Amino acid sequence: MVEKVKVAVVGGGIVGCAVLYGLAKRGWQDLLLLERLELTAGSTWHAAGNITHFGHYAEISRLYADSLETYLQAERESGQSVGFHKTGSLRLATTEAELAAYRRIEGLFAQIGVPYRVVTPRQIAELHPLVETEGLFGAAHTPADGHVDPSGATHAMVKAARALGAQVWQHCPVRSLAADPQGGWRLETERGQVQAREVVLTASFWTRALAMQVGLDLPLYALEHHEVVTDDIPELEALGFELPTLRDPAAPANTRQERQALLCGVYEREPKLWATEGIPEGFGRELLVPDLERLEDHLLKVIDRIPAFGRAGIKTVNNGPLCFTPDGCPLVGPVRSHASLWLAAGFPVGIGTGGGSGKYLAAWMVEGRAPYPLPIIDPARFASPPTKAEALARITETYAMGYATPDVKAAETLLAAGEKA
Numbered sequence: 001m002v003e004k005v006k007v008a009v010v011g012g013g014i015v016g017c018a019v020l021y022g023l024a025k026r027g028w029q030d031l032l033l034l035e036r037l038e039l040t041a042g043s044t045w046h047a048a049g050n051i052t053h054f055g056h057y058a059e060i061s062r063l064y065a066d067s068l069e070t071y072l073q074a075e076r077e078s079g080q081s082v083g084f085h086k087t088g089s090l091r092l093a094t095t096e097a098e099l100a101a102y103r104r105i106e107g108l109f110a111q112i113g114v115p116y117r118v119v120t121p122r123q124i125a126e127l128h129p130l131v132e133t134e135g136l137f138g139a140a141h142t143p144a145d146g147h148v149d150p151s152g153a154t155h156a157m158v159k160a161a162r163a164l165g166a167q168v169w170q171h172c173p174v175r176s177l178a179a180d181p182q183g184g185w186r187l188e189t190e191r192g193q194v195q196a197r198e199v200v201l202t203a204s205f206w207t208r209a210l211a212m213q214v215g216l217d218l219p220l221y222a223l224e225h226h227e228v229v230t231d232d233i234p235e236l237e238a239l240g241f242e243l244p245t246l247r248d249p250a251a252p253a254n255t256r257q258e259r260q261a262l263l264c265g266v267y268e269r270e271p272k273l274w275a276t277e278g279i280p281e282g283f284g285r286e287l288l289v290p291d292l293e294r295l296e297d298h299l300l301k302v303i304d305r306i307p308a309f310g311r312a313g314i315k316t317v318n319n320g321p322l323c324f325t326p327d328g329c330p331l332v333g334p335v336r337s338h339a340s341l342w343l344a345a346g347f348p349v350g351i352g353t354g355g356g357s358g359k360y361l362a363a364w365m366v367e368g369r370a371p372y373p374l375p376i377i378d379p380a381r382f383a384s385p386p387t388k389a390e391a392l393a394r395i396t397e398t399y400a401m402g403y404a405t406p407d408v409k410a411a412e413t414l415l416a417a418g419e420k421a
Contacts, residue, residue, distance in 0.1 A: 001191070001192040001193075002192060002193045002194075002195055003032065003191075003192065003193070003194045003195070004030075004194075004195045004196075005030045005031065005032040005167075005194060005195070005196050005197075006028060006029065006030035006031065006196070006197050006198065007023060007028065007030070007031050007032070007196060007197070007198045007199070007200065007365075008032050008033075008034060008185070008187055008194055008196035008198075008199050008200070009023075009031070009032070009033040009034070009199075009200045009202055010033075010034050010174050010177075010187070010199065010200065010201050010202060010203050010207075010210065011033075011034075011035065011042075011201065011202035011203035011204060011206070011207070011345075012033055012034075012035030012036075012038070012039040012040070012041070012154075012158075012168070012170065013039075013040060013041075013042050013043060013044040013154070013202065013203075013204055013350065013354075014040070014044045014047075014150060014153060014154045014157075014350050014351055014354040014355070015202045015204075015330075015344050015345070015347055015350055015354040015357060015358060016033055016035070016200070016202035016203070016344070017033065017039065017154045017157045017158050017161070017358070018067075018070060018157055018354050018355045018356075018357065018358020018359065019200050019202055019344055019357075019358040019361055019362060020033045020157070020158070020161045020166050020168075020358075021070070021074060021157035021158070021160055021161040021166075021358060021362075022070075022358045022359045022361065022362025022363070023161075023166075023362045023365065023366065024160070024161040024164035024165065024166045025160075025161075025164065025362070026362055026363070026366045027366075028366060029165050031161070031165070031166040031167065032166070032167045032168075032169065032194065032196070033158075033161075033166065033167070033168045033169070034169050034172050034173075034174055034187070034189060034194070035168065035169065035170045035171070035172065036171070036172065036173035036174070036203075036206070036284070037170070037171060037284040037285065038170055038171070038284075038285075039151075039154055039155065039158060039168070039170060040150060040151050040154050041284040041285050042203075042204045042205075042206070042284070043204055043205075043320060043321065043322055043323065043347075043350060044150050044151070044154060044350060044351070045150065045151060045285060046227075046287060046318055046320040047150045047350060047351050048147065048227060048254075048256070048263060048265055048351075049083075049147040049148045049149060049150045049153075049351050050145075050147050050245060050254065050256065050265075050349075050351065050352060051064075051067065051068050051071075051084070051145055051146050051147055051148055051351065051352055052064060052089050052142060052145045052245070052247075052352055053065055053068075053109070053114045053116070053142045053144060053145060054089065054091055054109075054116070054140055054142050054145075054406075055349065055352065055353070056328060056349075056403070056404070056406070057328075057329060057376060057406070058105055058108060058406050059374065059376045060329065060353060060374070060376065060377065061108060061109070061112060061114070062112055062356065062372075063353040063356035063357055063360065063374075063377075064352055064353060064356060065112060065113075065114050065356065066355060066356030066359050066360070067351070067352060067353055067354060067355035067356040067357075068084070068144070068148075068355070069355070069356075070157070070355030070356060070358065070359055071084065071148055071153040071156065071157070071355050072084065074153070074156040074157040074159075074160045075152075075153075075156050077156075077160040077163070078155075078156045078157075078159035078160040078163070079159075080152060080155050080156035080159050081149070081152050081156070082148045082149060082152045082153040082156050083148055083149030083152045083153075084146055084147070084148045085146045085147050085148075085242060086144065086145075086146040087145065087146045087147070087242045087243065087244045087245060087256070087257070088127070088141065088142060088143040088144070088145050088146070088244040088245075089141070089142045089145035089146075089244050089245040089246075089247060090119070090124060090127060090128060090131075090139040090140070090141055090244050090245070090246050090247065091139055091140040091142075091247040091249075091403065092124075092136055092139045092246065092247065092248050092249065092250070092305075093136065093137040093138045093139055093140070094135065094136060094137070094248070094249055094250045095137065096137055097405060098137070098249060098405050099118065099137040099138045101405045101406055102118050102138070102139075102140040102406075103118050105406060106118065109142075114142065114144065115142065115143050115144050116140065116141070116142050117140075117141050118138055118139070118140055118141070119138055119139050119140075119141045120138050121133040121136045121137070121138060123139075123141075124136060124138070124139050127141065127244055128243050128244055128246060129235075129239065130235060130236075130243065130306050130307070130308045130309075131246065131305060131306060132304065132305055132306070132307060141244075143244075145244070145245060146245075147245070147256060148351065150351050153351070153355070157355075157358075169189070169191060171190070172189050172190045172191050173189065173190055174187050174188070174189050174210065175188045175189065175190070176188040176213060177199070177210050177213050177214055178213070178214065179214065179338070180195060183197070183339075183340075184196055184197040184198065184199075184340055185197075185198075185199045185340065185341070187199070197340060198340040198341075198342065198365065199340065199341055199342065200342040200343070200344060200361070200365075201341070201342070201343050201344070201345055202343075202344045202345060203345065204323045204345060204346075204347070204350075205220060205221070205222040205275070205279055205321060205323040206279055207220055207323075207343070207345035207346075208220040208221070209278060209279065211343075214338060214341070216335065216337075216338070217385045218331065218343075218345070218346075218379075218382070218385065219325055219326050219382055219385050219386055219391035219395075220323055220324075220325060220331070220345055220346050221273060221276055221323070221324060221391065221392060221395055222273070222274045222275055222276075222279070222321040222322060222323055222324070223271050223272065223273055223274060223321065223322050223324055223395065223396070223399055224271065224272045224273075224274050224288055224319055224320075224321060224322075225265070225266075225267075225271075225319070225320060225321070225322045226265070226266050226268070226290060226291075226294075226295055226317065226318065226319050227263060227264065227265045227266070227317075227318045227319075227320075228263070228264045228266065228292075228295065228299065228314055228316070228317050228318075229258055229261055229262070229263050229264075229314070229315050229316040229317075229318075230261045230262045230263075230264075230309060230312035230313065230314060230315060231261060231312045231313040231314070231315045232259075232260040232261050232312070233260060233261060233262060233308050233309075233311075233312045235308050236257060236260045236261070236262075236308075237260050242257050243256070243257045244256075246305070246306070247403050248301070248302070248305055248403070249402060249403040249404065249405070250301055250305075251266070251267075251298050251301040251302050251305070251402070252266075252267045252298075252401075252402025252403045253265060253266045253267060253298055253299075253301070253302050253402075254403075255302060255306060255309065261312070261315065262306070262308075262309055262312070264299070264302055264309070266295050266298045266299070266302075267298075267399060267400065267401075267402035267403070268294060268295070268298065268399075268400065269297075269298075269400050270294075270396075270400065271396050271399045271400055272291075272294075273392060273395070273396065274288065274321050275321070276388075276392060287318055287319055287320050288319040288320060288321065289319065290317040290318065290319040291319070292314075292317055322348050323345065323346050323347060323348065324346065324348050324395045324398065324399060325346040325382075325395070326382075326386060326390070326391050326394035326395055326398065327376075327381075327394070327398060328348055328398040328399070328401075329346075329376050329377050330344065330345065330346040330347045330348075330353065330357060330377050331343040331344070331345050331346045331377065331379040331382070332344050332357050332360060332361050332374075332377040332378070332379070333361065333364060333370070333377065333378045333379050333380070334364070334379070335379055336379075336380060336383070337383075342361065342365065343379050344357055344358065344361050348399070357377070360374070
């Protein structure tokens with residue numbers, strides 16, 4: 001049996017489903033998503049689901065804003081809840097330089113219509129009563145932030161895309177990918193051959209192996225990433241409202257409320273790479289062996305900032321792989337050397353930017369040009385890929401930067417360009 005489609009999307013995490021939904025929304029038919037296991041298998045299912053409008057690079061702020069908008073739109077269209085908790089976020093300024101940087105990007109957020117303000121230590125305490133404010137200079141407050149249920153958001157987009165005619169094949173690994181001499185691509189799957197005029201690789205850390213089959217050396221590798229969940233905390237039950245997410249560059253870590261407990265994601269200073277020789281056969285929804293000892297110094301800083309975290313016991317420690325590129329930004333766009341082949345992979349913050357990236361890529365595919373210039377995510381930046389050793393060194397260095405001070409010059413350049421337009 002040969003299935004002929006216009007577009008085959010390979011990978012059923014939140015990014016692949018966002019691409020499928022984006023293309024369906026723009027009226028394209030004959031769309032097929034291929035998922036090797038179940039939807040959300042890989043990194044999506046164990047993600048914290050954090051949504052912020054203040055990312056690690058100012059250039060991609062619109063991707064953050066469009067992601068939440070995409071999930072909520074899919075919720076309205078499908079009736080599937082995405083479980084959005086609008087709590088807001090605080091990104092702490094632990095130095096005067098950080099505070100100055102936060103102030104200098106206020107104009108960018110005003111330009112894209114995202115609520116944003118710089119707050120004082122006193123205001124931090126009002127917004128997050130569990131925070132120890134000594135030593136803080138202030139914080140960036142993004143009140144429209146929060147968190148979604150990653151599974152709910154993924155299924156909402158799929159349900160909406162299916163209603164528009166898209167197909168989804170689960171438990172259907174792509175065994176091989178090859179260019180079709182007559183144009184387009186041939187994919188050998190568990191359910192037979194698929195002939196697609198265009199292919200989008202959205203398979204996270206599996207994308208590298210698929211791309212190698214057609215001669216592409218993509219610098220996509222996985223790192224271990226820990227999340228710690230505490231026991232219930234009495235102070236949270238007494239508050240009567242849900243705390244904003246706290247991002248602390250000094251830890252570096254992010255901490256948010258999870259029911260009546262706290263969930264903390266840690267960015268290790270000496271991160272551990274995973275499966276750099278290839279993803280193990282059959283890996284899908286497993287977690288990796290946790291190593292709490294590696295997190296000790298980070299968690300002590302979290303405790304200094306949120307003493308209630310230290311008084312609570314630790315209920316769960318999760319360790320799951322995240323896909324990274326050398327610069328920490330995803331690969332989103334066409335592969336210039338391979339006609340009709342597209343990428344949407346390498347997302348260290350897949351929930352935060354996945355929905356917006358799917359919308360961005362769908363617009364590029366349908367219109368034939370990017371909706372707005374975004375070279376920081378264009379795959380062309382790795383047209384001459386680094387060596388494996390170089391890529392791994394840069395990936396670990398980028399991950400360890402955690403919540404480094406944003407690139408103010410890039411934000412000001414964007415602001416100036418917007419004002420001229």
